[in-house]
Amino acid sequence: MSDVLRRRILTMELAPGAVLDEMALSEEFGLSRPPVRELMRQMAGEGYIELEANRAARVTSMSYQSLRNFFLVAPMIYVATTKLAAENASRSEIDALKLIQKRFRTAVEQYDVDGRVFYNDQFHLQIGEMAHNPYLMPSLRRLLIDHARIGKIFYRHPNNPQMQDDLETAARQHDEIIEAIERRSGDAAGDLVRAHLDLSRRNMAMYAAPEGLESPIGM
Structure with missing residues (x-):
């Protein structure tokens, strides 16, 4: 259940x-x-x-204030967990991350909106587990809830060519994050996940802000 x-x-x-x-x-x-x-x-x-x-x-509700709080805090938590994952991940954990990424790519190719949302969530959750830091996990888990719901908002525009391009970019960024973690390059992994979040921020501003109302995440 x-x-x-x-x-x-x-x-x-x-x-x-x-x-x-x-x-x-x-x-x-x-x-x-x-x-x-x-x-x-x-x-x-x-x-x-x-x-x-x-x-x-x-x-749990969502509001402009909660979305603003998400985009203020998410880079700190995601960068920290991803950098620590590069330091601490085991081979089996990286292999599990690659399997999740394979499922995410399949969802992108098959225009499976719910699959994209779910496996993107699983991707970042697995990275959090790989960080092996119990202090970060509660914050990451809470962030991932709204990250998934933000994703559902802008993933539901399948006929937009720019959206499919952005999905391909997101999938490529996932691959690059995995490669950085495999190289044990925490700084590179952190920079990549920050760029990954910037992509989410741009899409959120494009699809979630009502016309004529300034997006709360345009900061």
């Missing part, structure tokens, strides 16, 4: 702010309500769900 809900939130099948019906989830997954409540508490701690007293559980 937890993996299904996480994927639904990351791909925005469950929209930001959507109410989560505890009884419906219990019936769907064949669980009693206490384990469903416990799972919701766990997912709230990870940042997927908002729990408030006397109010139904909801998918």
